[in-house]
Amino acid sequence: MKLTQYSIDELLEGCKAGNRKMQEALYKQTAAKMMAVCMRYAKNRMEAEDTLQVGYIKVFQKVKEYRGDGSFEGWIRRIMVNTAIESYRKNLKAMNVVPIEDAYEQPATGFDFSRLGMQDLMKVIQKLADGYRLVFNMYIIEGYSHKEIAETLGISEGASKSQLSRARAILKEEIIRMEGINYATHAG
Numbered sequence: 001m002k003l004t005q006y007s008i009d010e011l012l013e014g015c016k017a018g019n020r021k022m023q024e025a026l027y028k029q030t031a032a033k034m035m036a037v038c039m040r041y042a043k044n045r046m047e048a049e050d051t052l053q054v055g056y057i058k059v060f061q062k063v064k065e066y067r068g069d070g071s072f073e074g075w076i077r078r079i080m081v082n083t084a085i086e087s088y089r090k091n092l093k094a095m096n097v098v099p100i101e102d103a104y105e106q107p108a109t110g111f112d113f114s115r116l117g118m119q120d121l122m123k124v125i126q127k128l129a130d131g132y133r134l135v136f137n138m139y140i141i142e143g144y145s146h147k148e149i150a151e152t153l154g155i156s157e158g159a160s161k162s163q164l165s166r167a168r169a170i171l172k173e174e175i176i177r178m179e180g181i182n183y184a185t186h187a188g
Helices: 008-016 020-041 045-065 072-090 118-127 130-141 146-153 157-187
Strands: none
Touching: 008 020, 008 045, 008 072, 020 045, 020 072, 020 118, 020 130, 045 072, 072 130, 072 146, 118 130, 118 157, 130 146, 130 157, 146 157
């Protein structure tokens, strides 16, 4: 079965009209990119798929609210990120968030994460404790400020900074460990 490509304007108008065919086409044309966004916030593929599905339900429910500020795909991405954040909040009690009294500043690492392949980086990010992973994604990938993260998650700016610092340190240690394994495997 051939996938018909529609323009974003056609998809937008069709979705606003509640056209199921256009909703399905929008999903098929954008789901892979949005799944990548969801994977960054999730512990595993199943959790990412749940976030993706809930996110698209919201997209279709709220599509009439899209005002054309920025790209439609960017608007969908924002819904996916917000859906992941909402999921985080619902599960907050079971997650590893450092209390502010335990927070400490670590110097920012100068480690270059770009040397790692995208799939390897995704696996390492997914291993982070939920609080670390969420703050890392919001700050590094989505470009939120610590103030915005603090307001969104209901934590202090200091806790956001601490979470990011710990996430970077953990990622650095894990990547160095992985590179050591890869070096040892290829050197022998």
